[in-house]
Amino acid sequence: MRIGFVGAGKVGFSLGKYMTEREICVSGYYSLHPDSARLASEFTHTRYFLHLEDLVRASDAVFLTVPDGAVNSVWNSLKRSDLQGKFICHCSGSLSSAIFSGIDRTGAFGYSIHPLFAVNDRLQSYKELSHAFFTIEGSAEHIQLWEKMFTGFGNSVRIISAEDKTLYHASAVCVSNLVIGLYEVAVRLLSSCGFEPEEARKALGPLFIHNAQALAARGCEAALTGPVERADLSTIEDHLNVLSGNEREIYIRLSEILVDIAKRKHPEKSYGNISELLAKAPETERNGKNEKDNSNI
Numbered sequence: 435m436r437i438g439f440v441g442a443g444k445v446g447f448s449l450g451k452y453m454t455e456r457e458i459c460v461s462g463y464y465s466l467h468p469d470s471a472r473l474a475s476e477f478t479h480t481r482y483f484l485h486l487e488d489l490v491r492a493s494d495a496v497f498l499t500v501p502d503g504a505v506n507s508v509w510n511s512l513k514r515s516d517l518q519g520k521f522i523c524h525c526s527g528s529l530s531s532a533i534f535s536g537i538d539r540t541g542a543f544g545y546s547i548h549p550l551f552a553v554n555d556r557l558q559s560y561k562e563l564s565h566a567f568f569t570i571e572g573s574a575e576h577i578q579l580w581e582k583m584f585t586g587f588g589n590s591v592r593i594i595s596a597e598d599k600t601l602y603h604a605s606a607v608c609v610s611n612l613v614i615g616l617y618e619v620a621v622r623l624l625s626s627c628g629f630e631p632e633e634a635r636k637a638l639g640p641l642f643i644h645n646a647q648a649l650a651a652r653g654c655e656a657a658l659t660g661p662v663e664r665a666d667l668s669t670i671e672d673h674l675n676v677l678s679g680n681e682r683e684i685y686i687r688l689s690e691i692l693v694d695i696a697k698r699k700h701p702e703k704s705y706g707n708i709s710e711l712l713a714k715a716p717e718t719e720r721n722g723k724n725e726k727d728n729s730n731i
């Protein structure tokens with residue numbers, strides 16, 4: 435199987451290197467800017483192509499590792515080549531293989547193959563890809579071939595349905611991008627206590643990392659600590675009194691979810707008063723009862 439990449443960015447570099455290191459034949463790269471394709475080919479010791487159709491001819495499978503917004507236009511260009519019997523894959527988490535409209539008429543087979551992983555470095559991320567969980571969705575006919583390839587690399591793999599892709603991607607966003615938003619909230623709150631932003635970022639790092647490690651290794655219930663788990667009503671009241679606006683809203687909504695987790699962890703304990711406080715909290719703020727206004731943070 436010869437695999438060609440369209441799009442020499444973070445995922446193209448990383449997946450190509452990951453595959454060549456595992457004895458998969460990577461035919462090479464085509465990209466918007468030939469320089470990117472050349473650099474990727476040097477990195478992976480493969481070829482680069484100046485014309486898309488040449489990459490297609492040299493490949494049994496074509497991976498579209500372009501931004502999500504470019505997948506459709508690259509697919510439209512690909513359709514001009516003879517695709518009979520070829521595999522066309524993209525790596526988007528949110529799009530399904532349905533983006534390859536009319537693929538049945540071309541004789542090709544379409545897949546979305548997504549690493550549940552933050553690929554943030556063209557030159558380094560491939561070293562970590564063996565830890566990634568991959569999801570695969572697409573044409574039933576050869577889907578096991580892709581499943582076998584990635585399980586053969588040692589990755590955990592799950593086949594999912596096209597209908598579930600958007601929800602699946604929303605889940606990935608929750609534990610990656612949204613956590614960044616939450617980290618930003620924490621940095622801003624520490625800045626309000628007089629920390630420099632960089633100092634705040636560093637100060638929160640160990641707390642964040644050790645908590646994330648415990649969470650990933652042992653699950654939500656085992657990792658949960660803090661005032662909600664302890665049913666510490668007065669601390670939560672104090673927090674609500676010094677928060678406002680979006681930060682307060684986020685605190686309330688996430689604490690409601692923490693109550694669910696705490697109840698599962700300690701079925702013998704009562705969390706009724708916490709739930710009541712959180713349910714009334716939006717109203718308390720509207721009535722101007724919280725003491726400090728952080729609405730500008």
Ligand SMILES: NC(=O)c1ccc[n+]([C@@H]2O[C@H](COP(=O)([O-])OP(=O)(O)OC[C@H]3O[C@@H](n4cnc5c(N)ncnc54)[C@H](OP(=O)(O)O)[C@@H]3O)[C@@H](O)[C@H]2O)c1
Pocket residue numbers: 440441442443444445446464465466467468470471498499500501502504507508524525526527548549550551552553554
């Ligand atoms: N990064 C992640 O953490 C991650 C994780 C899982 C999945 N994904 C998915 O992987 C795909 C690629 O993401 P990425 O992070 O690798 O993006 P990226 O670093 O921005 O790379 C995309 C590359 O595509 C090239 N490109 C753009 N338009 C093109 C076109 N019309 N024809 C050919 N090449 C084109 C660009 O090439 P030039 O350099 O030549 O301009 C760019 O280097 C996306 O579908 C993304 O959702 C990303």
